Amino acid sequence: MAQMTIDFSRFFVPPNLKEAKKRGKEAVNVIRDFDIPEDMKDIGRGHTYLIRTYGCQMNVHDSETIAGILERMGYAPTEDEREADIILYNTCAVRENAEDKVFGELGRLKGLKRTKPDLILGVCGCMPQEEAVVNRILQRYPHVDLIFGTHNIHRLPVLLREALYAKEMVVEVWSKEGDIVENLPKVRQDGVRAWVNIMYGCDKFCTYCIVPYTRGKERSRLPQDVLAEVRDLARQGYMEVTLLGQNVNAYGKDFVDLDYDFADLLDDIRKIGIPRVRFTTSHPRDFDDKLIEVLAKGGNLVEHIHLPVQSGNSEILKKMARKYTREQYLELVRKIKEAIPGVALTTDIIVGFPGETEEQFQDTLSLVREVEFDGAYTFVYSPRPGTPAAEMEDNVPLEEKKDRLHRLNALVNEIALKKNEALRGQVVEVLVEGRSKTNPNMLSGRTRTNKLVHFPGGEELVGKLLPVKITEAHAHTLYGEALVASGV
Numbered sequence: 001m002a003q004m005t006i007d008f009s010r011f012f013v014p015p016n017l018k019e020a021k022k023r024g025k026e027a028v029n030v031i032r033d034f035d036i037p038e039d040m041k042d043i044g045r046g047h048t049y050l051i052r053t054y055g056c057q058m059n060v061h062d063s064e065t066i067a068g069i070l071e072r073m074g075y076a077p078t079e080d081e082r083e084a085d086i087i088l089y090n091t092c093a094v095r096e097n098a099e100d101k102v103f104g105e106l107g108r109l110k111g112l113k114r115t116k117p118d119l120i121l122g123v124c125g126c127m128p129q130e131e132a133v134v135n136r137i138l139q140r141y142p143h144v145d146l147i148f149g150t151h152n153i154h155r156l157p158v159l160l161r162e163a164l165y166a167k168e169m170v171v172e173v174w175s176k177e178g179d180i181v182e183n184l185p186k187v188r189q190d191g192v193r194a195w196v197n198i199m200y201g202c203d204k205f206c207t208y209c210i211v212p213y214t215r216g217k218e219r220s221r222l223p224q225d226v227l228a229e230v231r232d233l234a235r236q237g238y239m240e241v242t243l244l245g246q247n248v249n250a251y252g253k254d255f256v257d258l259d260y261d262f263a264d265l266l267d268d269i270r271k272i273g274i275p276r277v278r279f280t281t282s283h284p285r286d287f288d289d290k291l292i293e294v295l296a297k298g299g300n301l302v303e304h305i306h307l308p309v310q311s312g313n314s315e316i317l318k319k320m321a322r323k324y325t326r327e328q329y330l331e332l333v334r335k336i337k338e339a340i341p342g343v344a345l346t347t348d349i350i351v352g353f354p355g356e357t358e359e360q361f362q363d364t365l366s367l368v369r370e371v372e373f374d375g376a377y378t379f380v381y382s383p384r385p386g387t388p389a390a391e392m393e394d395n396v397p398l399e400e401k402k403d404r405l406h407r408l409n410a411l412v413n414e415i416a417l418k419k420n421e422a423l424r425g426q427v428v429e430v431l432v433e434g435r436s437k438t439n440p441n442m443l444s445g446r447t448r449t450n451k452l453v454h455f456p457g458g459e460e461l462v463g464k465l466l467p468v469k470i471t472e473a474h475a476h477t478l479y480g481e482a483l484v485a486s487g488v
């Protein structure tokens with residue numbers, strides 16, 4: 001491989017997983033003076049951008065911010081990559097196959113870049129937080145113009161200026177960052193539902209997970225900033241907000257002079273006139289009685305909790321460093337179900353973690369049966385370089401992992417179908433999100449419990465809360481009829 005001759009030192013701060021793991025006690029700085037430099041304010045006029053987003057809701061929301069910054073510079077969105085002047089890949093590092101897809105895309109775009117040398121091709125999000133990824137792009141994909149990390153989004157105008165004028169690959173990835181940047185512009189994808197970050201980063205360090213390294217330390221936005229954003233969304237007519245954080249239950253734990261936690265925040269948001277409030281993702285360890293008490297007040301706090309369990313076996317949970325046992329998780333579920341009647345619980349589960357025996361996997365199945373989740377995201381374990389679990393012997397054969405996944409999915413679907421069948425004939429409240437992706441004659445929306453419902457109806461119902469009678473149930477979807485005439 002040819003030696004790189006470009007001097008990246010001005011821009012390139014190499015990401016470092018060890019550095020990223022250090023959690024300092026420094027106070028979190030809130031930066032409020034974000035602005036587009038004068039010379040960049042109109043730079044995009046007459047030009048277009050395209051963002052391809054991979055991974056979790058956090059990334060989707062980051063893409064809304066990136067779009068907001070680009071549009072402030074005058075760029076307009078496009079879906080046509082041959083037309084785009086900027087193509088950005090906002091990437092996910094949680095699974096290897098998501099990374100492989102991005103590398104495949106970068107290779108594919110080599111030809112486009114050759115025919116259109118002024119195209120700015122960029123990679124951002126979680127992948128660049130891994131040193132190995134940055135090195136691979138530097139060595140094998142020299143046609144990439146811009147690489148920036150999850151802590152550098154607010155620097156996009158400056159980095160883009162370098163990429164446009166210096167014509168060199170611009171790389172800026174900070175390993176560790178304790179700051180919160182407020183007042184970044186956003187282009188929200190949806191006029192009905194909005195995502196609101198309440199905190200960034202994660203300090204849990206589950207042994208299989210790369211997120212604490214790619215997203216930095218836990219830092220919470222100040223309550224007044226979150227509440228102001230939610231109030232503003234309510235004023236704009238949004239019907240639902242989802243509060244986002246890698247571990248929303250740790251909200252406020254990093255405040256130095258303020259005794260205010262996630263339960264306090266929800267209790268305050270409950271009083272804002274926005275019809276529905278969701279949150280994701282919860283960590284069972286930090287889910288306390290005070291929070292359950294607030295959720296039990298209902299109102300705009302919906303009856304759905306995504307509560308990742310990952311395994312039903314306490315020994316495996318210990319190896320995962322999840323910091324709770326099977327019994328503690330089940331006790332938490334019991335308390336939640338008792339306090340919030342009709343609550344829907346969903347979860348994440350990993351099968352085939354290093355050393356997981358058939359017996360231990362059976363514990364996961366029995367926990368799923370006991371909790372009766374309404375749905376689950378299920379995954380086969382695969383090691384992420386740099387995480388402690390990657391040092392453990394990955395000794396469950398792939399065929400066995402796949403077989404466990406298959407058996408787990410069959411059980412999850414059986415329970416989900418049973419729960420959905422129980423809704424047949426009932427009238428549920430649906431927030432109409434838009435046209436069904438598969439049938440343009442149907443509308444799609446969600447119940448308070450986050451179940452997807454399709455029903456016939458006209459465009460004018462989008463954004464409304466409607467009573468819908470359920471007529472047909474599947475494991476992942478419900479069908480029904482709105483109890484209002486279209487146009488009413």
Ligand code: SF4
Pocket residue numbers: 202203204205206209210211212246247283
């Ligand atoms: S709580 Fe665990 S799984 Fe979730 S982001 Fe943090 S380290 Fe990853």
